[in-house]
Amino acid sequence: MAIKPASGPTPLGASTSATSPSPSTHTLSFPAQTFAKLAPIPFLHAHLTSSTGARRPSGRTPSESRPPNIHTGSLTHTSGSAVVRIGDTAVVCGIRGEILLTKDVADWKHPEISSIPQEENDGTRRKRRKTEADEIARLNLLVPNVELSTGCSPAHLPGSPPSDLAQTLSHRVLTLLHTSQLLEAAELRIWHHPSSSSSSSILKPQITEPLSTSSNPNNPTITTVEGFEGGGTGDTDGALVAKPQIKAYWTLHITLLFLSLDGNPFDAAWCALLAALLDVRLPRAWWDADLENVLCSPLVSESTRFSLNGLPVPLTVGVFSREDEQGIGGETEKKRAKWCLVDMDGFEEGCVRETVCLVVKGEGDSAEIVRIEKGGGGLFGRGEMRELVGAAGRRWREWKALLDGIRGDGSGDTDMG
Amino acid sequence: MADRRRVNGPAGGTAPPVYAQQAAGFQNTRRSRMRGPNQIRKLFLKTGLTPSASGSAYLEFEPSLGQNGVPGRLSDRPSALKLTCTVHGPRPLPRSAPFTPQLLLSAHIKYAPFASRQRKGYVRDANERDLAVHLESALRGVLIGERWPKSGVDVVITVLEGEEDCLEDEPFASTDSEYSRSKGLGMMSVLSGCITVASAAIVDAGIDCVDFVIGGVAAVARPPLTNKQKAKSRVKSDYAESIWQILMDPSPAEHEDLDAFCVVGYLQSRDEVTELWVKGNTPNKGDSQDQEETVLDVLTDRAVEAAIAARHVVVEAFKESNKFRIQSHSPDQG
DSSP states (O other): OTHHHHHTHHHHHHHHHHHOSSOOTTTOOOOHHHHHHHOHHHHHHHHHTOTTOOOOTTSOOTTOOOOEEEEEOOOTTSSEEEEEEETTEEEEEEEEEEEEEGGGSTTOOOOOOOOOOSSOOHHHHHHHHHHHHHHHHHHTOEEEEEEOTTTSSTTSOSSSOOOHHHHHHHHHHHHHHHHTTOSOGGGTEEEEOGGGGGGTTSSHHHHHHHHHHTTOTTOHHHHHHHHHHHHHHHTOSSSOOOOOEEEEEEEEEEEEEEEEOOSOHHHHHHHHHHHHHHHOOBOOEEEETTTTEEEEOOBGGGOBOOOOSOOOEEEEEEEEEEEESSOTTOOOOOEEEEEEEESOOHHHHTTOOEEEEEEEESOGGGOEEEEEEEESOSOOOHHHHHHHHHHHHHHHHHHHHHHHHHHHTTTSOSOOO | OOOTTSOOOOTTOOBOOEEOHHHHTOOOOOOOOOSOTTOOOOEEEEEOOOTTSSEEEEEEEOOOOOTTOOTTBSSOOOOOOEEEEEEEEEEEOOTTSOOOSSOEEEEEEEEOTTSSSSOOOSSOOHHHHHHHHHHHHHHHTTBOGGGSTTEEEEEEEEEEEOOOSSOTTSOTTOOOHHHHTTTTHHHHHHHHHHHHHHHHHHHHTTOOBSSOOEEEEEEEEOOOOOHHHHHHTTSHHHHHHSOOEEEESOOTTTOSOEEEEEEEEEETTTTEEEEEEEEEOOOOSSSSHHHHHHHHHHHHHHHHHHHHHHHHHHHHHHHHHHHHHHHHHHHHHO
16 A cells, blocks of 8 residues: 555664664565554654655545444434444444433422523523533433443453543543533423323323424424423313423433544544434333323334434544654754644554544534643644634534434434344 | 442433333234244354454344334334454463463453343443353363463453343343243353354454354244143143244244253364253153253254354355455555
């Protein structure tokens, strides 16, 4: 491949000049992998300073990311699942919806929910999103865990507690879930309408409600609200109606299993999570007063999907830099060159200290920065950041095209194996 | 309980959804077996999926799509075994480890939390450890361990989707004898899949082996009894006369009346069995001990036949991946 001509002379020259006095460049030749193992940083540097243009050992340019690949809905025992591959990194995400009864929550207070006005302006929507995100965070309704000890790489073998990397990844996913306000608490609440409780064990009057409102499935939030308001007003005649109550919440147990790890775990994990969230179908659930429990409808036609608050997509960049101690020609000026490597693979991650992770929604002028994480050094400046926003926007478009396809192809029963 | 290294859910605990069955107007029915008694399910095997590992393989069984599978339902979707396996090594043991003249094999089997209907924990439980011990004994016989003294190899299997012992709506921990009889079959099929996938991954890693070791399962089944027969068969001696048949590669979702099952790890080229595990009672055709033994023999033979059938898939998968490997390597050498 492109490795040989690019890597041949320069790393050999660099390494032999350190060990042997006579650098005879072409007598000795090792395969490229050997150089990568022995002297990773000079190896990467040689690639990036190659005369044929900066190329990474994988053959990509510094700003080129690996094409992603998504497959959803192949796991049976989940509410939603996805497999995401970026190059040699592969993640399986499985989401299980389970029910948290409010009576099991210590000092639970019923949130004050004013009926949502039909025309919500930006300000009130933002405020509602904020309070709902707080509600989700307070109740721990989202439980993401990243599992690396699946033999995905020799560095993470099972039999030990989760590694530091696994712990930080879980935590980063969790905080991004909360700060991006991706999910609305309204979609996780399970209501009880006391007025219709007498008929709750018979399905018929219940089934008509969602069926009549499911004609506009693009906004399930309003569906829920209409459902309870309609139920309330419909049965008001005569009897005094108790207020609808929240009896339970859906809790999402999210497991992110790495099948293979070759760099950029956070991007892969987050996008797998997004894809799985788009794939989730939660059954219609109601409180059964006789059983004192929540029952769910097994019908797919009655299940709901989440309306996600945009699609925040991360892009991780590493800053590789190396002081040119002595150039090969003998120029002794100390120059610190740097390269921003987008979507690093495992080898590049080992050579890079400074990383930046930018999470954006949208691209171009409408791009919204959700989160910036940066650590490991001070080489990444304002100009690079501006470039990164552009790159992240392009990456967002790439992911969005794939993620939009998840719901595009219908019921999701089509793909097996 | 609270694991500080992981994100824990609500402290009060959560429960899986309970589906309203009667309300929906139909009942869950078992899928019936559509293939013949000597036919195994289709399987899919691919090697080399985890490039960072020395060897890896992925195995998937065809989901049992019987005539009774109900589309449009969330609760009763057909599940199928899905396994990934990675092999790391052979690599030197740490200095602190005592000397071993042979390759030290260690196997890990872990169910993903979403692999079964009940959410599994992140820490291995007793069943998973048990499976790993069986897998180790199945694999130890095929490795030529003398070639790697002082080194170890890790075989790591993740069960992405397991097989269930019972249907979605049946009570999970019921003590009802009617179906507890076929309990444990899910674990047997998982073990058989694990043996096959681990063997494929070991060969993919290039570790010297005597042969592929392939898992196979067979079970003794009784055809569904009519009510009259059912009433009669309460008496134990009558049961002996009821007809039984031996099924290869039974899927737990398809059968309820299974009396005994057997899993083998089989080497075809040597005609050796490295692992044999039988559960349940083999029916007794008469009073003599001899005849009981023959039923067990037939059961084991069928399990071996199932392994031979599965072996074809493994061999084909390897031919394919080797062809691919040769093609991708030849331009580099030339």
